[in-house]
Amino acid sequence: MNISRRQMLILLPAAAVAWESVLAGTPESSPNYKMTDHWWSMLIDISKCIGCGNCVRACQAENDVPDGFFRTWVERYHVTDWHLENPEVISPDGGKEGFPSVTEDDNGKYFFVPKLCNHCADSPCTQVCPVGATFISPDGVVLIDQTYCLGCAYCVQACPYGCRYIHPQKKVADKCTLCYHRITKGLTTACCEACPTGARQLADLKNPKDPIHEFLRTHNVQILKPQMATGAKVFYNDLDGSVR
Amino acid sequence: MVALYAVGTLTFLGIRAFFVPHSFGQYGHYRGAAITEIAAHPIHFAGHQTCETCHADVQEMKKTGMHAQVSCEACHGPLAKHADDPSIQPAKLDTAVLCVRCHAASAARPKGFPQVAAAEHSNGLPCETCHKPHSPAISAGGAK
Numbered sequence: 001m002n003i004s005r006r007q008m009l010i011l012l013p014a015a016a017v018a019w020e021s022v023l024a025g026t027p028e029s030s031p032n033y034k035m036t037d038h039w040w041s042m043l044i045d046i047s048k049c050i051g052c053g054n055c056v057r058a059c060q061a062e063n064d065v066p067d068g069f070f071r072t073w074v075e076r077y078h079v080t081d082w083h084l085e086n087p088e089v090i091s092p093d094g095g096k097e098g099f100p101s102v103t104e105d106d107n108g109k110y111f112f113v114p115k116l117c118n119h120c121a122d123s124p125c126t127q128v129c130p131v132g133a134t135f136i137s138p139d140g141v142v143l144i145d146q147t148y149c150l151g152c153a154y155c156v157q158a159c160p161y162g163c164r165y166i167h168p169q170k171k172v173a174d175k176c177t178l179c180y181h182r183i184t185k186g187l188t189t190a191c192c193e194a195c196p197t198g199a200r201q202l203a204d205l206k207n208p209k210d211p212i213h214e215f216l217r218t219h220n221v222q223i224l225k226p227q228m229a230t231g232a233k234v235f236y237n238d239l240d241g242s243v244r
Numbered sequence: 245m246v247a248l249y250a251v252g253t254l255t256f257l258g259i260r261a262f263f264v265p266h267s268f269g270q271y272g273h274y275r276g277a278a279i280t281e282i283a284a285h286p287i288h289f290a291g292h293q294t295c296e297t298c299h300a301d302v303q304e305m306k307k308t309g310m311h312a313q314v315s316c317e318a319c320h321g322p323l324a325k326h327a328d329d330p331s332i333q334p335a336k337l338d339t340a341v342l343c344v345r346c347h348a349a350s351a352a353r354p355k356g357f358p359q360v361a362a363a364e365h366s367n368g369l370p371c372e373t374c375h376k377p378h379s380p381a382i383s384a385g386g387a388k
Contacts, residue, residue: 003246035279050353052346054318061322062288076352101350110352135274145278148265181285190289190322196314196346197357 033184038139039206040178041233042189043215044114046240048199051076051112056096058194062179069165070094071176072116072191079242080108087242113236113243114200116191117142117163117176118224121231125155125164134173140205140233141180146172160228178202205233288322291315295323298330302378309379310358319377343371 051074059065059072074095078088092099095112102110119142126134126142133149136142149172156164156173167174179189187193188202203212215221215237222239223232236243270276292315296303299316306312317323319342326332349359360366366373374382 005246033283047354050346050357051350054345058289058317058322063285078352098345098348099350099352101348102352104351110350112352132268132274135272135278137279138271143278143282145275145281147281148275148278177282180279180282182287182289182291184283185287187287187289187291193289193291193315194318196311196318198313 032186035138037206038183038204039233040119040140040183041203041205041212041235042116042119042178042192043201043203043212043221043235043237045199045201045237046111046113047238048197049074049112049114050197050199051095051099052196053095053098054194054196055114055191055200056094058190059176060096062182062190063177065174066168068093069168069174071163071174072114074099075113075115076110077113077240077242078102078105078108078110079240080105083108084240084242109240111240113239114191115161115163115224116234117159117178118161118230118232118234119176119178121233123230124158124160124228128154128158130154137180141178141183142175143177143180144173144175146170146174149173160225160230161232203235286324288324289317290322290324290327292317294327305376305378309381311378311380339371339377343375343377 053074055072056070056074059070060067063071065071072094073091075089075091076095076099078090080088090099099112119136119140121136121140123136123142126136129135130152131148131150133145134142134155135145146167151166151171151173153166153173156166159175164173164175166172179187179191182189183202189200192200192202201212204210205212212235216235219237221235221237223235224239224243225232265275265277267276267278268274271279295316302316306314319337320334323334326334344362347359347362349361353359371377
């Protein structure tokens with residue numbers, strides 16, 4: 001059989017593509033969960049957060065988060081009068097054990113802001129990973145393949161929300177998975193489950209019956225750092241302008 | 245020359261197949277199998293629906309009270325092990341710590357949320373002397 005140089009140049013890449021598809025195998029199927037049917041997000045209602053720290057403790061228990069590190073944490077803001085650019089922000093131990101009581105301040109206001117990975121649709125963290133160890137899943141959750149992560153911490157630097165850390169024992173990047181192991185089983189996240197006031201709600205933007213659509217339509221909802229164009233999917237109701 | 249080109253290409257593909265995980269590129273520029281591995285992590289919070297399958301009496305008591313929307317594990321903590329094996333008993337709760345975590349008076353909390361200065365409010369008595377945690381209004385009474 002005579003193969004011309006032109007035919008060879010066409011055939012070899014075709015063979016390479018065919019071989020690649022053989023190696024990839026068939027996609028794993030889950031009988032009860034279809035990734036393409038979901039686009040996960042979270043709604044946080046600042047007006048309902050009481051700063052109890054339940055979410056932080058629940059996250060640590062559910063995900064074996066090491067002490068001193070947080071996949072979610074709560075900040076307490078104190079904004080005096082017109083000083084929106086310089087709020088006093090505290091988060092003792094991530095707000096895990098709550099916050100010290102404060103008395104009424106006629107000169108300012110206090111409020112709590114729970115924070116977590118924003119599961120950005122255009123996330124800077126996934127873009128800087130040199131090995132493809134962090135990615136956004138087909139259902140909109142930013143995840144880390146910890147068996148593939150090098151621990152270079154580029155993603156930790158790239159996250160504008162400070163949501164990532166290097167796990168002290170595993171030496172790889174770690175962050176909120178939106179309790180992916182729960183939401184794919186039809187459960188809500190541990191933080192939402194443990195929140196006593198319903199300040200945190202898991203939401204599926206692809207589900208037309210999800211109450212988040214009505215909420216977004218009827219409330220003043222914001223995302224953090226919209227100027228970064230990250231496509232953040234954690235929505236905050238009643239968010240003060242002083243929050244960064 | 246053609247043979248050399250073919251051998252070189254096959255060698256490259258062989259090395260690539262060895263080093264690149266099989267599911268890499270399945271959904272995008274990452275290892276597709278990582279998704280199912282993460283989804284397979286064990287759960288610790290069983291979820292209130294699971295609790296309610298056995299504890300319908302508590303659910304009944306809760307549903308008219310102020311704690312109707314508070315899930316069981318918000319106070320009782322993660323109980324997936326108890327749900328799997330009911331002989332594993334949950335830890336006894338300390339209401340002196342538990343109640344004030346949410347209800348200690350603080351100006352930082354939303355104004356409409358029930359808050360008390362615990363020491364003055366109860367004179368040192370435990371909260372459950374008057375308030376039953378599953379239905380806390382005093383007029384509601386309740387057994388536990």
